[in-house]
Amino acid sequence: MRTLSPRHAYVLVASVIGLGLFASATPSPLYETYRELWDFSPVVLTLVYATYAFGVLTALLLAGSVSDAVGRRPVLLVALGTLMVTTVLFMLADSVAWLFVARGLQGLATGLALAAAAAALLDLHPRRDPAGVGLTNGVASSAGIGLGALVASALVQLAPAPRVLPYAVLLVLFAIAFAGALRMPEPVAAPSGLRLRPQRPSVPPAVRRPFLLASLGVISSWSIGGLFLALGPALSASVFDSTSHLVDGIGIFLLAGAGSISTLAFGRSTPWAGTAGGSLALAAGLLMISLAASTESGAWLVAGATLGGLGFGVAFLGALRNLSAAIPDEHRAAVMSAFYIVAYLSLSLPAILAGVLVTPVGLQSTFEILAAVIAAIALLLAFEAWRTRPRREPAIVSAELG
Numbered sequence: 001m002r003t004l005s006p007r008h009a010y011v012l013v014a015s016v017i018g019l020g021l022f023a024s025a026t027p028s029p030l031y032e033t034y035r036e037l038w039d040f041s042p043v044v045l046t047l048v049y050a051t052y053a054f055g056v057l058t059a060l061l062l063a064g065s066v067s068d069a070v071g072r073r074p075v076l077l078v079a080l081g082t083l084m085v086t087t088v089l090f091m092l093a094d095s096v097a098w099l100f101v102a103r104g105l106q107g108l109a110t111g112l113a114l115a116a117a118a119a120a121l122l123d124l125h126p127r128r129d130p131a132g133v134g135l136t137n138g139v140a141s142s143a144g145i146g147l148g149a150l151v152a153s154a155l156v157q158l159a160p161a162p163r164v165l166p167y168a169v170l171l172v173l174f175a176i177a178f179a180g181a182l183r184m185p186e187p188v189a190a191p192s193g194l195r196l197r198p199q200r201p202s203v204p205p206a207v208r209r210p211f212l213l214a215s216l217g218v219i220s221s222w223s224i225g226g227l228f229l230a231l232g233p234a235l236s237a238s239v240f241d242s243t244s245h246l247v248d249g250i251g252i253f254l255l256a257g258a259g260s261i262s263t264l265a266f267g268r269s270t271p272w273a274g275t276a277g278g279s280l281a282l283a284a285g286l287l288m289i290s291l292a293a294s295t296e297s298g299a300w301l302v303a304g305a306t307l308g309g310l311g312f313g314v315a316f317l318g319a320l321r322n323l324s325a326a327i328p329d330e331h332r333a334a335v336m337s338a339f340y341i342v343a344y345l346s347l348s349l350p351a352i353l354a355g356v357l358v359t360p361v362g363l364q365s366t367f368e369i370l371a372a373v374i375a376a377i378a379l380l381l382a383f384e385a386w387r388t389r390p391r392r393e394p395a396i397v398s399a400e401l402g
Helices: 006-025 028-038 042-063 066-070 072-092 096-124 130-158 165-182 205-240 250-265 271-295 298-326 329-361 363-387
Strands: none
Touching: 006 072, 006 096, 006 130, 006 165, 028 042, 028 096, 028 130, 028 205, 042 096, 042 205, 042 329, 066 072, 066 096, 066 329, 072 096, 072 165, 096 130, 096 329, 130 165, 130 205, 130 250, 130 298, 205 250, 205 271, 205 298, 205 329, 205 363, 250 298, 271 298, 271 363, 298 329, 298 363, 329 363
């Protein structure tokens, strides 16, 4: 079988990152349908999402660095094959128990795929350019979430068999990616044996400062994504007074779409400036979204999701570029696993908290509380990026006195 060129393999692993996040957003438009069909509470829905997050974190903690040992290609093949199985489970689901099984297995496979693919990006980049890798990772991540929500919403709203067709599309996409991974060159020079054991997230001392900044960046940016995945459809339905699934997904799509655009537009800006400026825009966007929740204004929601998404993309990219440049080759998968542990905690905890809070305190108060916390983290990141920015050495002017 003909082996893919490094350039085509690079595109493949970037698409795996986007496809993993595309799949994570696909069930969101169907949750209300599942609730009506099987009559379960919002708390159960929150637990279904928590099962997915727990699966991702378990995979990252147990096997996050396994691709450093056995190679990127075998891990991607196992992960993509498992993700194909999960799409079949979703299509066959006839009770909430099936959702728990499918979401948990999807989380395990996604954790494996993201860690291996993110490490492979640096392996396969033609110039081993951390800035280029960070740009690719940022665009793939935000585009995956946005397109996953948009495509699933459109299929649920407009196409027949809404509980089957979105997952059939996913199955085809995963099958294409699996076929590509079969032909992918192995970038790990000397793979060793497989050893699965629980491990602490590993961050070498030299990487801890950029890892802290990257963590703050992913906490602030992915937290708003988690908040929108949990409550975005309900907020859109409220402010636009609509029952359309397409309208329900507009907030998630605007947020992620604006993130992709800003990542491309400001991909080569100075990392500290992008991180600081993006974080300020993210905080301002959250303020607008809170106003949308309190005033039921569609205009504030569109403006806030767009501005927040622009900030989300730039802040995430700036922090990730700093981290990618600092990771030693031998610790690449381990550090990226630790990074994705922070990322998925940031994506899942706000969604879980939102599901717990929305019933006792209401949609408006839940948005205001969580948006205030995320905005505070974004402002802290902006300050830290400005404080630790590279400084030019002052010119030393000497004059001879005579």
